[in-house]
Amino acid sequence: MSVRETVQRLLDDEGTTYAAEAGIKxxxxxxxxxxxxxxxxxxxxxxxxxxxxxxxxxxxxxxxxxxxxxxxxxxxxxxxxxxxxxxxxxxxxxxxxxxxxxxxxxxxxxxxxxxxxxxxxxxxxxxxxxxxxxxGPVGADIFCREVQLVWPELRPFFDEKALAGARKLGLPTKPERLAEHVEGHDLARLAAALIRA
The missing domain is CATH 1.10.340.30 (Hypothetical protein; domain 2)
Structure with a gap:
């Protein structure tokens, strides 16, 4: 399976942000x-x-x-x-x-x-x-990971936990390389999916 296919499957299966799950539009x-x-x-x-x-x-x-x-x-x-x-x-x-x-x-x-x-x-x-x-630093990362949806200057933001998920799945572990496989508005969804992975 290609990187793009793996990323798409992640988005399809686990790509709900935690904010959306909490009912935050x-x-x-x-x-x-x-x-x-x-x-x-x-x-x-x-x-x-x-x-x-x-x-x-x-x-x-x-x-x-x-x-x-x-x-x-x-x-x-x-x-x-x-x-x-x-x-x-x-x-x-x-x-x-x-x-x-x-x-x-x-x-x-x-x-x-x-x-x-x-x-x-x-x-x-x-x-x-x-x-x-x-x-703390973890809470700040969680906020930045999700808020990149509406604050594009933070893109691409993948914290260590999201990058560990990427590593586990054999995906690129440099944020810029990982971001090449999704649209900007999907970066927060991908980060959430990688955390769940």
């Missing part, structure tokens, strides 16, 4: 970008991806930094528990509240302002993302 607007950040925070903990996705769906009622900040600690805990994210619910609720406040204070709750501050520099963006409580 990713657009370059404050609410979906914030919901993606929450998903990245949830996925960066040592917990199954499906539990993080489920918890992100439950937290969607607090789908902006302002709404997350306005929610009580207990409301956030209850949403996490409904999503079966119980192991880390209390500390995660605290981190979500602090992170929402940070985003409001520094960026008026709009991650596009963070994007503008990074000015197309991936390393700067990743550093700014890690200033949000509980978003």
């Amino acid at each position: 990713l657009e370059n607007k404050p609410a979906p970008l914030y919901r993606l950040l929450v998903l990245a925070l949830l996925m960066s903990t040592r917990i199954k991806a499906e539990l993080a996705v489920s918890a992100a769906r439950e937290l969607s009622e607090f789908g902006t930094a302002q709404k997350m900040c306005d929610a009580t600690w207990q409301q956030r805990v209850d949403a996490l528990d409904r999503g079966r994210y119980a192991r880390y619910d209390e500390s995660t609720s605290t981190a979500l509240g602090k992170g929402a406040q940070l985003l409001l204070d520094r960026y008026q709750g709009d991650l596009r302002r963070m994007r503008a501050k990074a000015d197309g520099d991936l390393d700067v963006l990743r550093e700014l993302l890690t200033e949000v409580p509980r978003i």
Whole structure:
């Protein structure tokens, strides 16, 4: 099977982004970008991806930094528990509240302002993302992997985990080479499929 055929099969079988799975219609607007950040925070903990996705769906009622900040600690805990994210619910609720406040204070709750501050520099963006409580390097990578759908200056973005999936399947492990086999709008789907691989 050729590289292109393998990539197409991956996209067909596993090519749903985690954002789409969490019910996030990713657009370059404050609410979906914030919901993606929450998903990245949830996925960066040592917990199954499906539990993080489920918890992100439950937290969607607090789908902006302002709404997350306005929610009580207990409301956030209850949403996490409904999503079966119980192991880390209390500390995660605290981190979500602090992170929402940070985003409001520094960026008026709009991650596009963070994007503008990074000015197309991936390393700067990743550093700014890690200033949000509980978003470490893994969480920053998850966010960048998915947001490349609407922030094309990040393309092609494949983190180490996605590249490990490519290696396992005998696909190119240089992001530029891997990107040659898909359209730009499919890069986030391919990255998600490689993670699942």
